[in-house]
């Protein structure tokens with residue numbers, strides 16, 4: 001029987017590419033999203049992948065949403081924590097609200113999604129968790145104290161879960177994408193985009209599909225012994 005994979009923020013950008021790649025690899029995929037109903041409806045129409053609306057920032061909504069997915073598709077065996085937001089501002093101008101929104105979604109969201117799914121994975125002695133962090137969680141970034149903190153925190157969660165889950169057949173890994181040509185990045189003024197690209201040794205932005213291929217490998221049986229790792233997919237922009 002097909003394994004069930006749940007992708008948060010799975011209807012747009014990198015998440016959409018991940019949902020599609022996992023569907024094509026034979027998983028029963030559920031794609032979660034937060035509020036953009038139009039994009040979600042278009043995504044389902046184009047891919048046939050069912051979407052589920054709730055905010056990963058809300059623990060109770062996650063519990064209810066996961067229950068709905070499991071009622072439709074069976075126990076979640078693969079969780080991809082992809083949902084993420086930015087609220088950029090230089091530190092002296094960053095508001096507490098900007099700080100909190102990013103921490104609630106990018107960091108607490110990973111706790112809120114993983115915590116309800118974890119007991120079932122332990123019982124079944126199988127689980128694959130992949131969290132999409134960021135190059136800026138590894139190196140920091142101007143105007144992204146909130147985002148960099150949240151994404152660095154995701155790496156801490158991943159490494160700790162790996163140690164707790166290993167004896168239960170659960171792996172937890174992270175991917176740190178560099179700059180990927182999603183709507184968000186393509187929307188920045190061309191001049192800024194060019195300056196970003198000039199810092200990437202590969203001379204181009206990454207594609208959502210390149211990140212999706214990393215996820216597909218990490219959740220596969222072939223990756224059973226890879227646990228607690230961070231894959232940097234950034235065109236050579238930054239080495240840890």
Ligand SMILES: NC(=O)c1ccc[n+]([C@@H]2O[C@H](COP(=O)([O-])OP(=O)(O)OC[C@H]3O[C@@H](n4cnc5c(N)ncnc54)[C@H](OP(=O)(O)O)[C@@H]3O)[C@@H](O)[C@H]2O)c1
Pocket residue numbers: 008009010011012013014015032033034035036037039054055056057082083084085105132133134135176177178179180181182183184185
């Ligand atoms: N793009 C890059 O260059 C880049 C680089 C490094 C890391 N990343 C990380 O990769 C991930 C995906 O980025 P992206 O550029 O593909 O983003 P995106 O195009 O903005 O898509 C974000 C997705 O996450 C969903 N989402 C946002 N807040 C949510 C919440 N509270 N609950 C549930 N879903 C939520 C959105 O739902 P709606 O459609 O309803 O808004 C959407 O489906 C993020 O974690 C991001 O930090 C991106």
